[in-house]
Each structure stands twice: as structure tokens, then as C-alpha cells.
Amino acid sequence: MSRTHQQITEHLLDLIDTDELILPTLPEVALRIREVANDPNVSTRELSELLGSDPAISARLIRIANSPLMRSMQRIDSLPAAINRLGMSYSCNLVMGLAMEQLFQATSDVVDDRLRQVWQHSTELAAVASVLAQHYTRLKPDQATLAALVHEIGVLPVLAYVEEHDLYTRWEESAELDQLIAVAHPVLGERILSAWRFPDNLLMVPLEHVNQQRVVDKVDYVDIVIVAKLQCQSDGYASLPEEDWHTVSAFSRLGLNANRDVLEATGLSEEMQANLSAWQ
Numbered sequence: 497m498s499r500t501h502q503q504i505t506e507h508l509l510d511l512i513d514t515d516e517l518i519l520p521t522l523p524e525v526a527l528r529i530r531e532v533a534n535d536p537n538v539s540t541r542e543l544s545e546l547l548g549s550d551p552a553i554s555a556r557l558i559r560i561a562n563s564p565l566m567r568s569m570q571r572i573d574s575l576p577a578a579i580n581r582l583g584m585s586y587s588c589n590l591v592m593g594l595a596m597e598q599l600f601q602a603t604s605d606v607v608d609d610r611l612r613q614v615w616q617h618s619t620e621l622a623a624v625a626s627v628l629a630q631h632y633t634r635l636k637p638d639q640a641t642l643a644a645l646v647h648e649i650g651v652l653p654v655l656a657y658v659e660e661h662d663l664y665t666r667w668e669e670s671a672e673l674d675q676l677i678a679v680a681h682p683v684l685g686e687r688i689l690s691a692w693r694f695p696d697n698l699l700m701v702p703l704e705h706v707n708q709q710r711v712v713d714k715v716d717y718v719d720i721v722i723v724a725k726l727q728c729q730s731d732g733y734a735s736l737p738e739e740d741w742h743t744v745s746a747f748s749r750l751g752l753n754a755n756r757d758v759l760e761a762t763g764l765s766e767e768m769q770a771n772l773s774a775w776q
Contacts, residue, residue: 505680508657512687519691520652525550526595530693533588543587544575553594557582560590565767589638593622593645599652606667607659611651617728618645623772624724625717627764632750633715643701643717644724646694650685650702651677682706708736708744719746727758 511517522530528546532538547554554575561578562571572578579587600615602608621644629640654677658664664673685702697717704710705721712719723746726736736744741754752758757765 501676501679504657504663504676505683508653508680508684509687512653512684517653517657519688520599520649520656522592522692523595523598525553526592529588529591529595533585538584540576540579540584543579543584547575547591550595553591556594557587557590585636586638589642593642596645596649602655602659604659604665606665606670606673607655610655610670610673614648614651618648620728620772621645621647621721621724623768624727625720627768628720628723628750629717631764632752633720635715635717635720639698640717640720643698643721646685646689646698647701647705647721647725648681648685649688650681650683652688653684654680708746711745712749715746715749719749722746723750723752723758 508517512519521527525547532543532546547557558573558575558578560566561581562568566581568581572581582590597615600611602611622641625640625644626637629635629637658673658676664670664676682703682705686699689699689702701718701721704718705725708722710718722744726741726744729736741747744754747754
């Protein structure tokens with residue numbers, strides 16, 4: 497571990513503790529959704545009226561409701577119908593995830609490119625995580641989706657810092673930037689989700705998903721993200737050599753073999769692709 501990268505990470509944490517570094521805030525629509533999601537008496541009409549202020553998110557919610565993921569032959573074209581088809585909880589978590597996309601943008605080309613990579617990778621993980629949760633656990637697919645979308649949320653303050661201080665912002669410095677992100681984003685991600693008052697079962701995802709040898713009593717959202725990340729592993733996101741996958745205990749807690757193509761082997765790859773297309 498580079499001492500320089502560790503020092504930057506500690507400096508960022510110090511800046512957060514002294515309120516000199518402002519953590520990213522949830523978009524306004526996500527804040528309002530979080531409030532209504534905790535209200536057991538909220539109605540479809542009330543949620544529709546709230547989301548009506550954001551036409552882009554409303555349109556994407558309708559598109560997801562009409563996607564092959566929902567397995568319905570009847571097309572719908574209204575927001576209330578989309579919410580009824582998806583369910584209140586699923587709709588709220590989808591909106592939370594969709595709203596976060598606007599946080600992943602920057603002014604410099606290198607940083608903006610990196611943010612887009614992170615968001616694309618997170619949506620791919622979300623598509624896999626939802627399928628894994630639905631078929632191999634009793635956990636909620638919408639919560640698994642949200643867990644995948646925020647697993648690298650700590651990248652945001654790291655990239656904001658390097659952009660402000662003109663660090664690692666040249667293409668030839670991308671390897672150095674990768675190393676800094678790897679060191680800093682897990683702990684910063686936990687800080688962000690804590691500031692956003694995320695529930696404990698999601699709060700630990702950014703910090704613990706990098707621990708592939710973790711041992712816990714029962715499957716959780718961290719396990720789902722770990723397996724989803726390995727399934728989406730590519731040259732840019734090679735988190736573990738394939739020959740070492742048998743050391744990842746999350747597979748056994750999901751009742752799966754440590755297989756590079758779990759979804760293909762279990763006939764779920766088409767469902768994952770349908771899930772992914774809903775996010776694009």
C-alpha cells in the first residue's frame with residue numbers, strides 16, 4: 497500500500513471530521529423518496545405526485561415497469577400504474593438508485609470518464625445482484641440493487657479531491673488513481689452512507705465488500721455484492737484471480753459453486769440481461 501495514498505485517505509477523513517470536506521448529498525428527489533418510504537400510510541397517488549416533479553425519473557420508472565424483467569404482456573403508460581406493478585418499496589429503492597446517477601459527473605475529462613465507468617460498473621452489478629437475491633436468498637432484490645449501486649459511492653469524494661488538487665488527472669496517471677481509489681473509497685463510502693442515514697444492512701457494503709474472505713453467520717447484501725462483482729469481473733475490475741474464487745465464502749452462503757459463469761450455468765443470464773437493459 498502506497499504511503500502517499502494512505503496519507504491522502506487519512507487527510508480526506510480529517511477534512512470530513514472537521515467539516516472542511518462536504519460529502520455528496522442525496523439529490524432532492526431521493527431525499528423526499530426516503531421520507532415517504534418510511535411512511536407505511538403513503539399512497540400510490542402521493543408517490544406519483546412526488547415523482548411527477550422529475551419527468552426523467554418518472555419515464556425511466558415506467559420503462560422498467562414495462563421491461564421483460566417484470567414479465568408482463570400488458571403495456572402501461574402511467575406512473576401510478578408503474579408504481580402499482582413494481583410495488584411501493586421496489587419503486588422507492590429504484591428511484592433512490594436512479595437519482596444517484598446525477599452525482600456521477602465531473603468537469604475534467606479524466607475524472608468524468610472515471611465516474612462514468614464506476615456508474616456503468618455499478619449498474620451491471622445491480623442487474624446481477626437483483627437476480628442473485630431473488631433466486632438464491634430471502635433478501636429483497638430491490639435492496640440488493642441499491643446495495644450494488646452504492647458499493648463504490650466512496651469514489652465520489654476521492655475524485656472530487658483529485659480534481660480540485662489536480663492530482664492523477666492525466667491519462668498516463670490512471671494506474672496511480674486506481675490505487676488511490678482502491679485504498680480510499682471503502683471507508684469513505686461508509687462515511688457517506690452513514691451521513692445519508694442508510695440502514696445498517698447497507699451501511700456496511702462499501703467497507704466490507706472488499707473483504708472477500710469475510711466470515712458471517714448468514715447471507716447478507718455484502719455477500720450478494722461480492723458474488724455479483726466477481727461475475728462482472730473484467731480487465732478493468734479484476735478483483736480476484738479466478739483460481740482463488742474457492743476462497744470466497746460468499747458463494748457457499750448463496751448456495752453456489754465458485755463458478756465464473758454462475759448465471760449462465762443456472763439459466764439466469766437472460767434475466768440478468770433484461771434487468772440490465774432496464775437501467776440503460
